[in-house]
Ligand SMILES: O=P(O)(O)OC[C@H]1O[C@H](OP(=O)(O)OP(=O)(O)O)[C@H](O)[C@@H]1O
């Protein structure tokens with residue numbers, strides 16, 4: 001892996017983050033290079049460095065909402081929210097949230113999926129960042145942006161640990177929202 005364009009060129013934490021991500025070939029199906037962040041979570045220093053990079057970026061940006069995408073965005077989002085003094089809003093797969101929800105369907109390479117958010121989780125005008133472990137096509141982040149914007153929250157940025165670089169066109173799917181990523185694998189194939 002190598003560092004993405006994130007203003008952190010030469011920062012040794014990025015190499016350590018790259019090194020801590022295990023790549024498992026042919027999961028969940030043949031030909032896919034699965035980027036496994038669970039190994040990063042096992043290393044306290046690297047896990048903390050990852051969270052700290054996001055915290056340093058967002059702590060003075062008047063962010064009141066950190067929205068995390070199920071499931072792997074839940075592994076980073078709450079720590080970031082606590083550190084910057086924001087609330088954490090889970091964006092979940094369908095049928096998991098018990099209150100009144102809004103839903104946003106999105107396209108995967110083969111089929112569709114959907115994200116849901118509680119309608120009372122964010123208020124009009126709140127400033128939000130969306131957190132996930134990885135962006136491939138950008139379809140998941142795009143659905144997250146639409147959910148927040150439909151409640152009139154302002155999405156300041158989307159942030160992921162990993163960006164799959166071959167996913168051309170993902171920026172256009174994000175409706176002009178900035179995307180902040182820490183590392184990009186040299187070789188990959190997304191499966192969404
Ligand atoms: O940019 P995209 O093409 O939309 O793909 C990225 C999404 O795919 C993965 O989640 P997945 O849907 O596999 O769900 P999981 O976290 O529950 O495993 C990943 O954690 C992102 O949420």
Ligand SMILES: Nc1ncnc2[nH]cnc12
Nearest residue numbers: 033034035136189190191
């Ligand atoms: N290659 C990949 N590794 C992990 N998660 C993914 N989501 C989409 N593509 C992925």
